[in-house]
Amino acid sequence: MREILVLSGKGGTGKTSLTAAFAHVSGNKIICDLDVDTPDLHLLLQPTHEREVQFYAGNEAQINQEGCISCGLCEEMCRYNAIHHDDVDAFSVDPIRCEGCKVCVTFCPEETISFPEKHCGRWYVSTTRFGTMVHARLFPGEENSGRLVALLKDEAKKLAKEKKIDCILSDGVPGVGCPVISSLSGADFVVIVTEPTPSGRHDLERVVALCRHFRTRAGIIINKFDLNDEQSENIEEYCRNNGYPLLAKLPHDTLVTEAMVKGLAVTECEESAIGTEIRSAWEKIEQLTR
Amino acid sequence: MKISIASGKGGTGKTTVTASLATVWDKPLLAVDLDVEEPNLHLFLHPELSADTEKAWMEVPVLDAEKCTLCGDCVEMCQFKAISLMISTLTLYPDMCHGCGGCMAICNEGALGKGQRELGTIYKGRVGGTRFLSATLRIGEAMSPPLMEAVKKKMEDIISREGRDAVIDAPPGVSCPALCAVMESDVIVLVADATPFGLHDFKLAWESFSPLDKPMGVVINRAGMGTREIYTFCRENAIPILAEIPFDRKIAEAYSQGRIIAEVSTELGTIFSSLQKNIRALAAGDEEEVGHA
Numbered sequence: 001m002r003e004i005l006v007l008s009g010k011g012g013t014g015k016t017s018l019t020a021a022f023a024h025v026s027g028n029k030i031i032c033d034l035d036v037d038t039p040d041l042h043l044l045l046q047p048t049h050e051r052e053v054q055f056y057a058g059n060e061a062q063i064n065q066e067g068c069i070s071c072g073l074c075e076e077m078c079r080y081n082a083i084h085h086d087d088v089d090a091f092s093v094d095p096i097r098c099e100g101c102k103v104c105v106t107f108c109p110e111e112t113i114s115f116p117e118k119h120c121g122r123w124y125v126s127t128t129r130f131g132t133m134v135h136a137r138l139f140p141g142e143e144n145s146g147r148l149v150a151l152l153k154d155e156a157k158k159l160a161k162e163k164k165i166d167c168i169l170s171d172g173v174p175g176v177g178c179p180v181i182s183s184l185s186g187a188d189f190v191v192i193v194t195e196p197t198p199s200g201r202h203d204l205e206r207v208v209a210l211c212r213h214f215r216t217r218a219g220i221i222i223n224k225f226d227l228n229d230e231q232s233e234n235i236e237e238y239c240r241n242n243g244y245p246l247l248a249k250l251p252h253d254t255l256v257t258e259a260m261v262k263g264l265a266v267t268e269c270e271e272s273a274i275g276t277e278i279r280s281a282w283e284k285i286e287q288l289t290r
Numbered sequence: 291m292k293i294s295i296a297s298g299k300g301g302t303g304k305t306t307v308t309a310s311l312a313t314v315w316d317k318p319l320l321a322v323d324l325d326v327e328e329p330n331l332h333l334f335l336h337p338e339l340s341a342d343t344e345k346a347w348m349e350v351p352v353l354d355a356e357k358c359t360l361c362g363d364c365v366e367m368c369q370f371k372a373i374s375l376m377i378s379t380l381t382l383y384p385d386m387c388h389g390c391g392g393c394m395a396i397c398n399e400g401a402l403g404k405g406q407r408e409l410g411t412i413y414k415g416r417v418g419g420t421r422f423l424s425a426t427l428r429i430g431e432a433m434s435p436p437l438m439e440a441v442k443k444k445m446e447d448i449i450s451r452e453g454r455d456a457v458i459d460a461p462p463g464v465s466c467p468a469l470c471a472v473m474e475s476d477v478i479v480l481v482a483d484a485t486p487f488g489l490h491d492f493k494l495a496w497e498s499f500s501p502l503d504k505p506m507g508v509v510i511n512r513a514g515m516g517t518r519e520i521y522t523f524c525r526e527n528a529i530p531i532l533a534e535i536p537f538d539r540k541i542a543e544a545y546s547q548g549r550i551i552a553e554v555s556t557e558l559g560t561i562f563s564s565l566q567k568n569i570r571a572l573a574a575g576d577e578e579e580v581g582h583a
Contacts, residue, residue, distance in 0.1 A: 174300040252539070
């Protein structure tokens with residue numbers, strides 16, 4: 001089985017538009033939106049939910065006011081500054097800051113802090129015109145995105161086995177932190193989408209460093225390459241010098257936004273240079289991962 | 291006054307807006323990059339960095355195997371799978387540790403001492419009269435909020451000593467790192483574009499940050515691209531539009547050269563001066579003034 005993941009470091013370089021186009025031009029696969037925080041792939045694939053599952057992860061401390069003797073031990077021991085008391089010494093937990101570490105629960109001499117499980121979001125198995133899709137939505141401001149990403153990946157693998165499909169195509173998250181690290185676990189090939197800007201270049205190098213850290217193979221796509229030819233050439237040189245295949249150079253084309261407004265993958269629109277280049281990029285990815 | 295520039299979707303122009311605001315701001319300012327996973331503000335502001343760059347650390351346990359009685363109390367305490375007990379071996383996984391200190395507190399034998407895990411590096415600098423703070427998360431480190439907290443502590447020190455305003459470049463998204471960045475701000479400015487993805491993530495950001503109960507407004511970037519739906523959404527939810535930056539390939543090209551957009555033309559400079567006035571009006575609770583400032 002091949003797990004292909006689209007990443008970028010910098011946000012807004014075109015991960016989701018490209019994932020949708022790959023989903024359109026590729027054969028059998030399970031599609032996976034690993035951006036559980038601000039997912040967008042569903043806007044292009046219009047999934048029909050076949051299964052909806054509630055996502056519970058971690059716990060949250062809650063102080064039971066009746067039992068509290070206002071000793072202040074919990075506030076003192078909390079390393080996340082999540083426990084505060086008001087002027088009448090009523091102690092409470094700030095749910096936004098609570099890390100769910102259980103220290104206050106364990107050390108409360110009156111055992112008056114409860115620790116209920118947190119309902120953090122929902123995840124779905126859906127059908128789309130390009131195949132089965134696994135995706136999720138973390139509730140606003142919630143933690144545990146890494147765990148939800150891991151869960152979606154497991155589910156995608158299970159479905160692929162069941163349906164005898166040998167490819168998982170995943171849309172990733174910007175950054176290099178928790179959800180990105182979680183998405184990289186077990187990935188066979190990373191498609192890094194960059195742009196010829198100082199931010200695009202800087203963030204590309206950090207994602208490459210992360211792929212190297214986890215020993216994951218990667219190839220690079222320069223999006224909007226014609227915005228700045230000099231920067232694009234620098235990125236091409238970087239690919240050559242560091243042994244990363246350049247999979248495609250995509251022109252800046254308003255067709256991408258037009259397709260998005262119509263809820264289509266850009267390759268579903270009329271023939272275009274960008275569409276041809278995306279198809280050829282997918283062929284290269286196929287060759288590199290077979 | 292602390293202003294955070296946030297977005298939901300990545301690549302909508304947070305850094306562009308932050309860098310431009312920093313150049314037009316009319317009071318002593320501290321520019322802070324809290325996108326520690328992918329910090330970019332320095333690429334546009336080009337601060338002169340001071341020599342006192344420092345590492346930030348998280349306290350994690352180290353095992354003294356001779357003192358350990360294999361009671362398993364620490365394993366039960368840890369909520370993050372950072373300690374395991376297999377037959378007669380206790381193993382620590384410091385990368386999984388969230389630094390709560392619970393294992394050290396619960397160990398009766400003193401078998402868990404204090405160690406450290408590197409989170410990343412904090413940088414300080416100056417651009418003209420503006421002070422600059424940023425940090426980079428160590429590659430392989432999963433948790434950005436503890437490093438962000440360390441940067442915020444330095445930010446508060448500078449603000450209380452020097453009485454500066456602070457403008458914060460926040461990370462994308464609406465989960466814990468984004469909330470960590472905007473939590474203590476006086477004003478939240480959301481940067482959105484009018485594409486379907488931009489609108490969708492802008493709504494999520496609005497929904498996520500609303501419980502913080504802070505004055506919030508929006509800068510519409512690449513205005514004229516995509517659809518008009520974002521204007522309807524702002525009107526229906528009484529979200530003030532603080533500025534509109536036109537969709538123009540020239541702006542994208544200038545950005546690709548590392549230029550600050552407010553400095554590209556007089557018209558663009560005016561957009562950011564008026565954005566500053568609108569932010570002040572919003573902070574003062576004077577929403578009537580927004581747009582007329």
